[in-house]
Amino acid sequence: MGLKLAISGKGGVGKTTVAALIARILSARGSKVIAIDADPVPNLGAALGIPEDRLPEPISELSEMIHERTGSKPGTMGGFFKLNPKVDDLPESLSEEIDGIKLLTMGTVDHGGSGCVCPESVLLKALVQHLVLQRDEVIIMDMEAGVEHLGRATSTAVDLLAVVVNPGKRSVQAAKRILPLARDLKIKRIGVILNRSRGQQDAVEVRELLPEFEFLGALTEHDEILDSDRLGKRPFDDISKIPQEISSLIEHII
Numbered sequence: 001m002g003l004k005l006a007i008s009g010k011g012g013v014g015k016t017t018v019a020a021l022i023a024r025i026l027s028a029r030g031s032k033v034i035a036i037d038a039d040p041v042p043n044l045g046a047a048l049g050i051p052e053d054r055l056p057e058p059i060s061e062l063s064e065m066i067h068e069r070t071g072s073k074p075g076t077m078g079g080f081f082k083l084n085p086k087v088d089d090l091p092e093s094l095s096e097e098i099d100g101i102k103l104l105t106m107g108t109v110d111h112g113g114s115g116c117v118c119p120e121s122v123l124l125k126a127l128v129q130h131l132v133l134q135r136d137e138v139i140i141m142d143m144e145a146g147v148e149h150l151g152r153a154t155s156t157a158v159d160l161l162a163v164v165v166n167p168g169k170r171s172v173q174a175a176k177r178i179l180p181l182a183r184d185l186k187i188k189r190i191g192v193i194l195n196r197s198r199g200q201q202d203a204v205e206v207r208e209l210l211p212e213f214e215f216l217g218a219l220t221e222h223d224e225i226l227d228s229d230r231l232g233k234r235p236f237d238d239i240s241k242i243p244q245e246i247s248s249l250i251e252h253i254i
């Protein structure tokens with residue numbers, strides 16, 4: 001089975017940047033990669049280099065498909081619907097491909113209250129479960145700050161939760177808050193990636209501050225990443241320019 005990697009961390013630490021670079025390197029090495037954008041404000045597609053007019057519509061917004069798959073009635077609240085909709089063809093039909101990477105954009109289910117059992121959330125959950133439990137591909141999930149997207153069924157099958165932090169205390173505190181939740185979900189392996197590192201001292205500090213996390217590696221602060229963001233393009237368009245640090249990170253992970 002291919003690697004199942006979930007990436008979390010405080011907003012703005014570089015989850016999407018790191019997820020996209022790892023996905024591109026693994027795909028270039030011959031792995032089949034499915035990248036999941038599970039952030040309510042999706043931007044993994046842009047980080048992978050998918051042009052704006054080809055970005056897939058968030059799955060949560062495909063109401064016709066959701067109603068068809070769950071057997072729920074459009075425009076009605078409540079009522080009966082299937083709790084195990086067919087989803088195994090969706091990774092192919094709903095993804096957008098770039099460099100051999102299939103991107104799925106989950107979107108957000110917002111009906112007030114996270115405990116909602118509605119057709120949208122049932123379908124998204126079924127899709128994530130299918131991807132993590134049944135697929136042979138490498139799955140890279142770019143998540144928001146928490147680990148909410150990982151239900152109990154999925155979390156135990158995730159090979160690694162990588163929490164991204166930056167130098168300093170703020171994102172490290174956020175990482176500490178994720179730890180009990182991740183343990184509660186019985187995630188096998190919990191690691192930390194230091195992003196925007198400015199030197200060895202930053203790595204030493206993160207290791208000291210987060211001794212419970214496996215230290216997976218660091219990505220330095222790169223002007224190319226900031227400049228690309230400003231220009232609205234992906235960083236390191238030429239894949240051979242992706243820093244060696246990403247390969248080292250992958251080596252450590254696998």
Ligand SMILES: Nc1ncnc2c1ncn2[C@@H]1O[C@H](COP(=O)(O)OP(=O)(O)O)[C@@H](O)[C@H]1O
Nearest residue numbers: 011012013014015016017196220221222225229
């Ligand atoms: N290593 C880095 N060096 C320079 N800028 C970075 C680096 N990593 C991320 N950034 C910048 O930080 C911002 C947030 O990154 P992003 O990957 O979108 O974070 P997240 O997905 O965690 O919200 C972006 O402007 C990105 O270009």
Ligand SMILES: [Mg+2]
Nearest residue numbers: 015016039043
């Ligand atoms: Mg992001």
